[in-house]
Amino acid sequence: MGSKDKTVNAIIVTYNRKIQLLRCIKKVMNQDAQINNLIIVDNASTDNTLEEVFNYFDCHNLKISVDKLTKIACQKKINVYVYRCSTNGGGSYGFYTGMKLAYEKLNTDLYWMMDDDGFPAENCLAMLKKEIDNYDYVMPASIDIDDHSKLSWPVRKRNRSKTILHKELKTSWGEIMPYVTPFNGVLLSNNCIKKVGYVNKDFFIWGDEYDHYWRCKQHNIEPVTLLNAIFYHPSQKLPLVKICFGLFSAPYVDSKLRMICLARNYTYIYKHYGQVYKIPLKFIQYTWLFLITRHFDFEGWKLYIESVHDGLIENFDRHKKYLKG
Known part of the structure; x- marks a missing residue:
């Protein structure tokens, strides 16, 4: 079966970003290469996200059950489904759920995955499909949504130097770059899902995409980025804090929930994918950040150490105590 004949299931994971979600839906539904199914996974949003989705598809006053895949519309020969999670499991659970539903319920050939805060160019899917027979994992370039x-x-x-x-x-x-920054608009083949499986649902946020990336590499699937395929996404928002007299930078966000996920998930990745040496290096960096840059922030340092330990022993529960509601 050629790529033109393969069914495509788009998966959008959303949480409390209804305006951005509707923009993304519109762009996904109006691609040059048409999708067959759209699954919207709602991580228990509290901003009436699904009501806005129902209005968009003209299916008002629709009642759905939580934790159940429900078809709400068929427009332009595209079947539209929603899945409302009973609790907020984060992006990792959203992508896990979408992939699992598409694979087990909809018999999908290709999986097109994205968050709600970006959107694809009109020809994005068409360009990705041209290469999916050569690769099982193709990404578009992520372009700043405010400066194209x-x-x-x-x-x-x-040459290993960086550019913006x-x-x-x-x-x-050239046209193809031999590595990726997932998951913004990634197209995965059915073969990829069969070999590698789904996203690790326990990560909550940050790192689940790279865990899946490294598992792909272990199964001899080589992810690539097609630099002429475009997916618009907000610029990097994670602040980098200068440490060690400005010689280095360390990612830091003033949120216990997010810092737990950052430290725990990347420790897990370093442990499992041949980068154990990074764990003590990161420990030195964050010890400097919390005790020197942040002036003896022992509480933050202790939480960082506990989160690193969680990553080593594969305990993915600590962040749950900081979830709202």
Whole structure:
């Protein structure tokens, strides 16, 4: 079966971003290469997200059950489904759920995955499908949603230096770059899901995409980025704090929930994918950050150490005590 004949299931994971979600839905529903199914996974939003979705598809006053896949519409020969989670399991649970439903319920050939805060260019899917027979994992370039000349975050060129300019990156690599920054608009084949499985649902946020990426590599699936395929996404928002007299930077966000996930999940990744040496290096960096840069923030340092330990022993529960509601 050629790529033109393969069924495509788009998966959008959302939480409390109804305006951005509707923008994404509109772009996904109006691709040059049409999708067959759309699954919207709602992580127990509290901003009437699904009501807005129902209005968009003209299915007012629709009642659905939680934790159940429900078809709400069929427009342009595209079947539209929603799945409302009973609790907020984060992006990792959303992608896990969407992949599992598409694979087990809808008999999908291709899986097109994205968050709600970005959107694809009109020809994005068509360009990805052209290469899916050659690769099982293809990504579009992530372009700054506010400045289309720039990437959403710095990316390495062939010479290992980084650039924020899309044109400069294409000049360096050509049309295909041999690594990715998932999951923004990634297209996965059914073969990829069969070999690698679903996203690790326990990560909550941050790192689940890279855990899946490394598992793909272990199964001899080589992810690539198609630099002429475009997915618009907000620029990198995770603050980098200068440490060690400005010689280095460390990601830091003033949220216990997010810092737990950051420290725990990447420790897990370092442990499992041949990067154990990074664990003590990160410990030194964050010890400096909490005790020197943040002036003896022993509470933050202790939580960081506990989260690193969680990653080593694969305990994915600590963040749950900081969830709202």
